[in-house]
Amino acid sequence: MSNSYLNDIKNFPEETKKEFLLILKKNLNEFFTKIEIAIQNQDAEAISQLVHKVMPTLIMLELKTSQDFFTNLKSNKNNLNNISQLLLDLTNEKQKVTANGWL
Amino acid sequence: MKKVLVLEDDTVQSSFLAIKLQQNNFDVFCFKTYESAITAIKIDSFDYYFVDINLGEEKNGIDFIEEVRKKTNAPIIITSDFTLKAELHKKASHLLGYNLNESEQVFETKNIHFFIKPIPYERLFTKITELEKV
Numbered sequence: 001m002s003n004s005y006l007n008d009i010k011n012f013p014e015e016t017k018k019e020f021l022l023i024l025k026k027n028l029n030e031f032f033t034k035i036e037i038a039i040q041n042q043d044a045e046a047i048s049q050l051v052h053k054v055m056p057t058l059i060m061l062e063l064k065t066s067q068d069f070f071t072n073l074k075s076n077k078n079n080l081n082n083i084s085q086l087l088l089d090l091t092n093e094k095q096k097v098t099a100n101g102w103l
Numbered sequence: 104m105k106k107v108l109v110l111e112d113d114t115v116q117s118s119f120l121a122i123k124l125q126q127n128n129f130d131v132f133c134f135k136t137y138e139s140a141i142t143a144i145k146i147d148s149f150d151y152y153f154v155d156i157n158l159g160e161e162k163n164g165i166d167f168i169e170e171v172r173k174k175t176n177a178p179i180i181i182t183s184d185f186t187l188k189a190e191l192h193k194k195a196s197h198l199l200g201y202n203l204n205e206s207e208q209v210f211e212t213k214n215i216h217f218f219i220k221p222i223p224y225e226r227l228f229t230k231i232t233e234l235e236k237v
Binding site for chain 1: 184
């Protein structure tokens, strides 16, 4: 059995992989939409909840920088002054996901 | 074929789990909300219960586990975010009568098993193999 989630996904039967990637795309797009709104509203509680939910998926996709981003975000959730930089980092992550062909 | 109930509001996590379980010959039934899962256990029984804690609604996974335990002592696999662990123990101690300071080993004696998401699948299936032998 593979230890890599990405390898598991790549080795899914074609139809299963197609369906799973559609679910993944929808889920991540919803996340990016919601967190951008939460960040604009400086809603720390909403940001925290969204981060908790998406973290396992980002770890599965091996987006290592995302973990740093969210660790930073969590430690700053009550002090969102540097939110512009955090949002920029997140946007970069989204581009990385796209470049990897997951979206 | 063993029947598995999955209560998980994150569709990526539940879909991945369902695929992995199906690949290992389990019959999987996924539910996104506490209410839908409660309806399912009223009319059916399952061999394993996979339960997320934070369901984004008033009722959480611990509430669901409390209802499952009224019916069966079947294995319950808690899948949750590590940051909820302290909160989980607090809720469990309140709702299920477990001591706040009890360790994961004590949970195991209650046939409740804890996995942090994303689930380490190799360890999960090792655990399931162990449970099948009991």
